[in-house]
Amino acid sequence: MxxxxxxxxxxxxxxxxxxxxxxxxxxxxxxxxxxxxxxxxxxxxxxxxxxxxxxxxxxxxxxxxPRINGLFFYETTAIFPASKFADFIRDVKKLRDLKPENFCGVDIYNGFLIRFIRVSDAYLGQQENSVVVDFNYYRADDASTPRFNQDVWEEVEQLAFFKHGAKPHWAKNRNAAFLDVQKKYPNFNKFLGVKRRLDPQNILSSEWSDEILSGKEGAKRDGCALEGLCVCSEDRHCSPAKGYFCKPGLVYKEARVCRYSSSPSTVGSESYQTDALFD
Structure with missing residues (x-):
């Protein structure tokens, strides 16, 4: 499909x-x-x-x-201060209403799951009572394979983490969700200090954990946006050979997403909206 x-x-x-x-x-x-x-x-x-x-x-x-080839999907988890959650939902509804069937893919994997977290004084805890949203969507075995309606979930992801300031789950999200993550925690440097004191040899660290804790975007390379390793800024970060080009979001215009287009000539023009709605 x-x-x-x-x-x-x-x-x-x-x-x-x-x-x-x-x-x-x-x-x-x-x-x-x-x-x-x-x-x-x-x-x-x-x-x-x-x-x-x-x-x-x-x-x-x-x-x-692990004994079988089970489901293979991405999970995005966004943690919102309760006061900001409604604004995120309103934007998601606007995106859904442009073409509701674009959202069917997430329903296969439980839709949007909502739960709640109480305020905490932990260094990486929530500064106020929070609402957590989880949503899963298909990812092919081959990392270079674009996903149908990939742009929709990239825009929802960027709405959450960039526009509405959600915090990522430390064990679930794609790398792009951690951009500038340290700015979202007032006590982030205190956490790093405790981490260095308790694990001076970085035994409990890895290349991946060091990368996400830095909150910096990795080197951009061909196809990196397909895996959420970057936010696209050029078509090559998507999959132009398979018809997926880097385009603005439909609701969150500042978003940059990999959207399918039947004609490369639409890239960078306002006609991307027509492609997205009727392709």
Missing amino acids: DSGRSSIGKCTLASTVLEAKKLVANGLKNNLIFTGYPVVGHQGKMQTSGSCLYSAGTDKSCAWD
Whole structure:
């Protein structure tokens, strides 16, 4: 469906997946099975995502099981101060309303999940009560393969982290979400000081963790925006050979996203809006 650029196929699959998940309450259990709401109990008993906790060794119902080729997707997690969350949602709705079927892809992977975090005085904690949004979307096995409606999720991502100042989850997001991350935490330097004191030899660090803690964009190379390793500024950062060019966002004009265009001549012109809406 991605290679065929089929919105109808994506939406049909999304509708089927959502109905199936409703029937089983998305893995919630009253005891060993789901018998209806409310679901109350210990976390390990009531949220086992499709009975994975009780699966036999040969059962392949867990998508994340390393023994099988399960789901392969990106997860974006954005943490908003509660006071800014509504503005983000309003912008996402504007983007959705331009062409609702462009959002079907995220419904296949649970849609937008919303949860809450209390204020914390931890150095990397939240300075006020916060709202967390998670959303997953398809990523091919081949890192150089663009995703259908890739620009939509890149724009949502940039709306969250750049326009509305959301903080990234330290273990889930693509590198681009961490740009200037240190500016979002008043006690960031105190955290680095404690980190140096407790781990002077950087045993608990890695090349990746050093990169995201710096909050700097890595070297831009061909295709880097496909993986979220950069925000595109040139077409080569996307995949021009496959029809994906670096273009402005539709709602957040300052965003730079990899959008499909049937004609390279539309790059840099206002006609990108027509391509996005009707291709």
